[in-house]
Amino acid sequence: MYKLLIADDEAIIRKGLKNVIDWNKLDIEVAGEAEDGEVALKLVETLRPDIILLDICMPFLNGLELIKKIKDIDKNFIIIIITGYDEFEYTHEALKLKVFDYLLKPINKEELKNIIEKALQELSKNNERTSYITWANRQLHENLSSLIENFFNNLITGSIDDLEAKREMDFFRIKLGENIGIIIIKVIEKLNSEVISKKWDSMLLNFAIKNIAYELLQKFKPVYTFTDDENNVIVIVNISNMNKWVNVGTLIEEKFFKYLHYTIVTEQRNVTGGIFKVRAVYKNMVKQISKKIEFKPVVLLAIRFIDNNYYKNDLSLEIISKKFCLSSSYLSKLIKEETGLSFVDYVTSIRIKKAISIMDDPTVKIYQVAELVGYSNQHYFCKAFKKVTGLSPTEYRSG
Known part of the structure; x- marks a missing residue:
């Protein structure tokens, strides 16, 4: 049920608005009444009404000031102002503040009902929009790691240009500086083929590699890991300490062999000049690692x-x-x-x-x-x- 707030300094008008139509039939509850602007603002803050019927001229806090304050709380409140013919200048200013609609005194029952029905349609659209945004945000959160992996794969292979890459980096809040480290990791299948077929599949192995790499590289945050089109695991980090960075590939190989008894090979480079310099280096590294596995x-x-x-x-x-x-x-x-x-x-x-x-x-x-x-x-x-x-x-x- 939607909530309605009636704000008017005249008690007879508030009573008339409450009784002029059957609000329950419209799935609306009259949740509160206010006789002045200050009371109305407090009720807006506590009740969070969906629709506000608001007299344009109110004591203590006039309608225009009240509208501004209500919009600061939430721009999605539906505000319908109640005004007279002699208050056109106020009405014009209120419309600039993007109120939903206005009613002229004396209030006509059918006109009120029509405006309220339009307001309900708008609320329904808003709810659908909110539901979609909530769903989209949930999908983004649940699939964020996959989306970031896909972005990096497109970046290093040149499937997206620099401008699009910058936009996506801003969207995903990816922060990489001038000194970047890149490691390519490959499972040597001919040395592990029997074990791979019996215990692990390629995807699971790559997942294990990413986890070990991530754990070893906590001092180099942020750490981004992904799998490229040739089933290589790629690790990209900011380099903060060159001495600690230089043997990371070796450490990954040792840890992986120690814990899972798999032989992997790595190629490791550091790149100066930012993420867009990585593309050419990556291509050369792939060639080197392809030679190694042969x-x-x-x-x-x-x-x-x-x-x-x-x-x-x-x-x-x-x-x-x-x-x-x-x-x-x-x-x-x-x-x-x-x-x-x-x-x-x-x-x-x-x-x-x-x-x-x-x-x-x-x-x-x-x-x-x-x-x-x-x-x-x-x-x-x-x-x-x-x-x-x-x-x-x-x-x-x-x-």
Whole structure:
């Protein structure tokens, strides 16, 4: 039942409005009466009536001021003003304030009934609109994570332009700064095929990867995870601490293997210049990870070991060969065939890649960078760095 408030300083008019039509038949309850503007405002605040019949000239708080205050409470109240022929100027001002309609004194029963029926139709439309908005908001809330995943997938693949992407980022309240980290994670199916078929499907595995990545990256909030069209799990974060960021991919691989006994590979980059710079980097990363998953299983395991232990200055081909029960010469040959690099060059490339990431933090000294990536000798690190990049670490950083 809808609620009606009658506000008029004349008791006889209030009584007449209450009795002139059968409100119950219209599914309306006369919830309150007010003899002046101040009382009317208090009743509006407490009763929250759907329809307000309001005399344009009221003591203490006149009709125009009252309308403004009522609109401040809720713009959806239906206000029907009661006015006389000599109050046309007030009526004109009230219409500017977007009152629903007006009634001229003396009030005609049929005219009142017609206006009230129009008001009921408007209330019905408002209720439908409110119900739809409530439903839409609920759907948005329930599907928000999926919608954000879809947005990021469209963003990195270039399915939406920058302008549309900015609009969607505002809508979803996505806040990403200038320094962004991206990780691509892939389950190596040929090393896990038996387990995958028996226990897990691909979707469930990706869900587990996202959860582990999210837990490990709490210091890099916000964290966004999604699955791309090639079933890679993508993680995008703001980088706040480069030292903590540089080994995140390795940590994800270790945690995933420890808890679920699955082998995954990762590609990790940091991007300067905002989210729109990620597209080109993403394409290159997908190519790199696609090459990795084509490697022979033993090479995959060997490079995974290298990727996880590159910072140890005693890392050697002999150590890795023993771990996988292979001869050093045979393992070296396999690594060269699959990666195109010798063992030493592959280790060097990984170390320099990590060093470049760390060097984005200007507070880390060059000798500290060298130590963090497995070089006990800064001179040797600088020599290796120049061989790979063509620049010395100092030149690279200053450029």
